[in-house]
Amino acid sequence: MGPNLRQSLLRRSVHAFSLIELLVVVSLIGIIAAIVLPALSKSRQKAMAAESLENSRAIGAAFKQYANDHDGALVPVNPIGKNAKSNWALELNRYDQAYHRPAAAAAAGIGYNRRLSLVKKLDAIVQPARTVAFGDTGQVINPEERNPDRWLEETAAEPQQARLFETPASDKWNTSRNRMVNRHLSRANVVFADGSASRMPVSRVGFQFEAGHARALWDNQ
Numbered sequence: 001m002g003p004n005l006r007q008s009l010l011r012r013s014v015h016a017f018s019l020i021e022l023l024v025v026v027s028l029i030g031i032i033a034a035i036v037l038p039a040l041s042k043s044r045q046k047a048m049a050a051e052s053l054e055n056s057r058a059i060g061a062a063f064k065q066y067a068n069d070h071d072g073a074l075v076p077v078n079p080i081g082k083n084a085k086s087n088w089a090l091e092l093n094r095y096d097q098a099y100h101r102p103a104a105a106a107a108a109g110i111g112y113n114r115r116l117s118l119v120k121k122l123d124a125i126v127q128p129a130r131t132v133a134f135g136d137t138g139q140v141i142n143p144e145e146r147n148p149d150r151w152l153e154e155t156a157a158e159p160q161q162a163r164l165f166e167t168p169a170s171d172k173w174n175t176s177r178n179r180m181v182n183r184h185l186s187r188a189n190v191v192f193a194d195g196s197a198s199r200m201p202v203s204r205v206g207f208q209f210e211a212g213h214a215r216a217l218w219d220n221q
Contacts (some may be wrong), residue, residue, distance in 0.1 A: 023141060049184035049199065052136075056189040056197040059134055062092040064195030067122045077117045077164065088112050111137025111165035111178065115211075115218055116193065125220045128193035132205050132217045136188040137165040139177040148202040152180040167218045169211045180205060193220075 023187075037074070066075045079086045083218040089110075116125070116133050125131050129208045138153035145151055154177070180202045182188050206216040 046185065048068060049187070049189075051055035052195060053189050053197060053199060056110070056134070059092060060191040060195040060197045062068050063191065063193075064134060066092065072117070072122045074119060074122060077112060088117070107135060108182065109138060109163075110134055110189075110191075111163040111180065113167065113218055114164040114172075115167040115169050116220060118166060119220050122193065125193045129196065130217055131193040131220055132190045133193045135165060135180040135202075135205065136183040136190075137163050137178060138183070139176070140179045140182045143174075143177050143179060146208065148180070148205070149182060149186070149206045151179050151181055151202065153183065167211075168207060168209075168216075169219065180207070 010067060019105075022189050024213055056213045067073060075088050077088050079091050080090075110135065113133050113135070116131065119125060122128065127153040141154050142150070142152055163178055165180045166173050170176070180188050180190075182202050184199065186201065188202050189197065190200050190205065191197045205218055206213065207218060209216040212221050
């Protein structure tokens with residue numbers, strides 16, 4: 001075998017090996033990306049959920065402080081008098097600003113419990129620590145679904161800061177699409193009437209049960 005032929009075959013062998021190596025590297029990158037990207041997405045969702053929960057805690061603090069400073073009165077849906085053009089979200093924002101705290105209700109997508117919004121005083125709530133006052137709220141596309149954890153939020157809907165979520169005690173329950181939703185990793189952020197905040201599946205709020213039921217956390221009784 002002449003030297004020229006040997007060099008030609010050597011170059012071809014080196015080239016073929018480099019191509020296989022490149023394919024292996026590309027395959028490994030694809031595998032790593034398939035593993036890492038979902039993990040990064042979940043980490044981002046966890047960070048967003050944590051931030052949202054902090055916003056919920058701020059709402060709870062403002063809600064409780066408002067009641068303490070107004071002889072136990074709950075923040076109204078639409079304040080009267082000089083604040084007639086306001087709503088509960090703006091009222092809590094102003095209240096937080098007065099206490100030099102971050103705006104509690106600035107995050108869109110939080111709703112006020114319609115049932116609780118009709119209650120005038122905090123002492124009318126039998127178990128404040130087990131009564132949901134606010135929660136992640138959106139317009140759902142399947143309000144007829146009986147399992148609250150399967151309610152699907154209409155993502156194209158414009159977020160509203162002063163939304164109310166409906167309860168089985170409302171005459172709008174069967175027609176309104178405003179419901180609590182599992183927005184963060186199959187959980188919803190909820191604010192209780194004692195000012196605390198937590199994250200739980202919507203089904204645990206007890207929309208499957210009637211008013212007065214021990215597991216109906218949306219009811220003031």
